[in-house]
Amino acid sequence: MAKKVLVYSTATCPFCIRAKQFLKENGIQFEDIDVSADENKASEMIKKSGQMGVPVIEIDGEFIVGFDKEKIKEVLGI
Amino acid sequence: MYDLIIIGAGPAGITAAVYAARKRLEFLVITADIGGQTAWSGDIENYTGYQFITGPDLTAKFEEHMRKYKVPVKESEEAVELKKTGDAIRVKTAKGEYESKTAIIASGKKSRELGVPGEREFKNKGLTYCATCDGPLFSGKVVAVIGGGNSALDAALQLMRIAKHVYIVNNTPRLGGDAIMREKVERSGIVTVMNDARVTSVLGDKMVRAIKVDKAGKEEDLSIQGVFVEIGLVPNSAFAKDIKKNEYGEIIVNCKNETNVPGIFAAGDVTDVPEKQIVIAAGEGSKAALAAFKYLNSL
Numbered sequence: 460m461a462k463k464v465l466v467y468s469t470a471t472c473p474f475c476i477r478a479k480q481f482l483k484e485n486g487i488q489f490e491d492i493d494v495s496a497d498e499n500k501a502s503e504m505i506k507k508s509g510q511m512g513v514p515v516i517e518i519d520g521e522f523i524v525g526f527d528k529e530k531i532k533e534v535l536g537i
Numbered sequence: 538m539y540d541l542i543i544i545g546a547g548p549a550g551i552t553a554a555v556y557a558a559r560k561r562l563e564f565l566v567i568t569a570d571i572g573g574q575t576a577w578s579g580d581i582e583n584y585t586g587y588q589f590i591t592g593p594d595l596t597a598k599f600e601e602h603m604r605k606y607k608v609p610v611k612e613s614e615e616a617v618e619l620k621k622t623g624d625a626i627r628v629k630t631a632k633g634e635y636e637s638k639t640a641i642i643a644s645g646k647k648s649r650e651l652g653v654p655g656e657r658e659f660k661n662k663g664l665t666y667c668a669t670c671d672g673p674l675f676s677g678k679v680v681a682v683i684g685g686g687n688s689a690l691d692a693a694l695q696l697m698r699i700a701k702h703v704y705i706v707n708n709t710p711r712l713g714g715d716a717i718m719r720e721k722v723e724r725s726g727i728v729t730v731m732n733d734a735r736v737t738s739v740l741g742d743k744m745v746r747a748i749k750v751d752k753a754g755k756e757e758d759l760s761i762q763g764v765f766v767e768i769g770l771v772p773n774s775a776f777a778k779d780i781k782k783n784e785y786g787e788i789i790v791n792c793k794n795e796t797n798v799p800g801i802f803a804a805g806d807v808t809d810v811p812e813k814q815i816v817i818a819a820g821e822g823s824k825a826a827l828a829a830f831k832y833l834n835s836l
Contacts (some may be wrong), residue, residue, distance in 0.1 A: 472670035473577050495673030501643035505674070510663035511744060511763075512671050524661055529613045 462535060464489035465517040467504040471495070474526040477516040481528060485537055539563050539637040541650045541829050542628050544616045545773075547573025548815045549805025550643035551599045553820030553829075558606035560830045565637070566603075566610045567630060573645040574770075574806065575815055579669055584815050595815070616644065619777045621798050638836065639829040642780070642788060642796070642803040644773035644823055646813070651683060651766055655739030664764040665743025668692035672765075677701050680763035683736055683749055685709050689767040690718040693728055696765065703728045704759060706750055712784030739764060772807045783809045794825035802829055 464482065466489050468475030482489050494501035495501045496514065508515050508522040518521040541557055545552050546568035557564045570576065578592030587595065603610070611630070612816040618629035619640060627634045648666040650656060656664060665671040668682070672695050680700045684693045685707030696703050705712070705722070710732055712719050721730050733752060740747045740758070747758045772786045781789045787809040794802040804825035805818035 467712070469670060469673045471579065471673070472667070472690050473579065473592045474667075474670065477572070477576055477596065480593065480597055495676075498676060501674055501676075505744075509743060511663050511666050511674055512667075513674065527613075 461488065461518075462519045464535075465485065465492060467489070467492050467508075467515040467517070468513050469495040472513050473496070478514045478516060478526040478531075480503050481526070481531070485535075487535060487537070538625065539565050539635065540833055541639045541641065541826075542626070542635055542637040543641045543643060543826075544568070544619070544628065545573065545645055545805070545807070546571050546573055546600075546603070546610065547643065547805060548818040549600065549645070549807075549822035549825070550641070551603045552819040553641050553643060553804060553826040554603050554608045554610075555606065556823050556826035557829070558603075560609055560826070562830065562833070563634060564608075566608055566813075567614050567616055567628060567635070568610065568612060569644075571600050571610075575599070577667065577669075578815075581815065589647055595602060617778045619801070620779065621801060623791040627760075639800045639802065640834055641794075641822075641825045641829060642774070642777055642801065642807055643805045643818075643825070644776075644806050644807050645818075646770035646772050646806045648766065649768045649771045650737075651736055651768065653736055653738050654765075655741070659745045659764070662743065663741060663762060664739060664766065665699055666766050668695050668765045668767070671716045671763075672696055672699055675763040677699050678762040679760065679763045680704070680765060681706055681723035681736075681759060682765045682767055682768070683714045684767035685712045685714070685732075686767070686769065687718065688769070690714045692765045692767045693722050694718060697722070697725050697727060700763070701727070704761065706734045706748070706759075706761060707732050709733070713717055721732065727737045736764075772805075774807055777801075785809075793828045794821060795828065800829075800832060801833075 540562040541564035543566045614630045679702045681704040737753045738749045747805040788803040802825040804821035806813045
C-alpha cells in the first residue's frame with residue numbers, strides 16, 4: 460500500500476518547492492499543507508514534529524526535517 | 538583514476554560538469570546538494586535568458602541540463618579532504634575516497650554561524666538561517682534578527698509583516714545595508730534596533746525562549762521565540778587545506794581558475810573572484826572545466 464506522505468511547507472520556501480518537485484518526479488502522491496496560510500496546521504506541525512522549520516515531511520508518521528533527499532528515498536523505499 | 542572530480546553542484550559545478558561531459562572526460566561530481574545557494578534563492582531576474590525565474594525552478598533547469606549527459610553524481614556527500622600527492626589528487630568524503638588527475642573546487646558558500654552555545658541545539662527549534670522559508674511560522678511572535686547588513690534588513694522587512702515585534706541585534710555601531718531598507722525598518726514602529734550588541738548564547742527548553750545579548754560588557758536576556766541568523770556567508774573551503782586562500786577563506790584563483798596547486802582549479806562563490814552572481818559562477822565553472830581540459834591534454 461502506498462505510504463501516506465504529508466509535506467508541511469510555506470509558499471515562499473525554496474526547499475519546500477524542491478522537495479515537492481522531487482516527490483512529483485518520483486510519482487509520489489502527497490498532501491501539501493501550507494502552514495503559512497493555516498496557523499492551526501502550523502502549531503500541529505510544531506507539536507507533532509518538535510520542529511520549527513520547513514519543509515517537514517511526514518511519511519507514515521515518520522518525520523523528516525528539511526529537504527533530505529537520501530532520507531526521503533530511504534523511508535519511501537525508492 | 539578519474540580525469541576530473543568536481544566538488545559542488547551549484548551553478549559553477551553544474552556548468553563545469555556540462556562542459557566536462559561535452560569534452561567526454563571521465564569524471565565525477567561530489568556534492569552535498571544540488572543548486573547550492575541558487576536553490577535557496579527567491580526570485581531571480583538577472584540570469585540571462587530568463588526575465589524571471591525562481592531559485593528552485595532555475596535549479597531544476599540546471600539539474601536537468603546536467604542529467605542529460607548522464608553525469609555520475611555523488612549526492613549528499615561532502616568533501617572532507619582534498620590532497621595532491623605526486624600526480625594524484627585524492628578527495629576524501631565520509632563515504633569514500635576518490636582519485637583524479639584534476640579537480641575543480643566549486644563548493645560555494647554557506648550561512649555563517651554565530652558560534653555560540655545553543656545555536657546548533659535550537660536550529661529548527663526557533664533558530665533559522667532562512668527568513669523566507671520559516672518566517673511565516675512566527676506569526677504573532679516576538680523575534681530577533683541577528684546581523685546588520687542587507688540580508689538582516691531583508692529578513693526584518695519580511696518579519697515586520699508577520700511578527701508581533703522584531704529586534705535587530707547588530708554588533709557594529711550602526712546598521713549597514715541600503716538606506717531605503719534601513720528607513721523602512723526604522724519607520725515601521727515595531728522594530729527595535731540594538732547596535733553594538735552581540736549574542737552570546739541561545740536559551741530555551743524544547744524551543745527557543747531567549748537570547749543572551751552583550752551590550753558594552755553588560756549582559757541581558759532578551760525574551761524572544763524566534764532567532765533569524767543573517768550574518769553573511771562563509772566559503773566552504775576548509776577541506777582544501779593546501780590551497781591558498783584570502784583573509785575571508787576564499788580560494789585564490791588566477792584568470793584561468795588555477796589555484797596554487799597545479800591541476801586543482803576553483804570556480805564560483807568559493808573563490809576570490811569579485812561579485813557573487815549566478816551568471817558569474819556559471820561562467821567561471823565553464824572556464825574552470827576548459828582549463829582542466831587543457832591541463833589534461835598537456836600531461
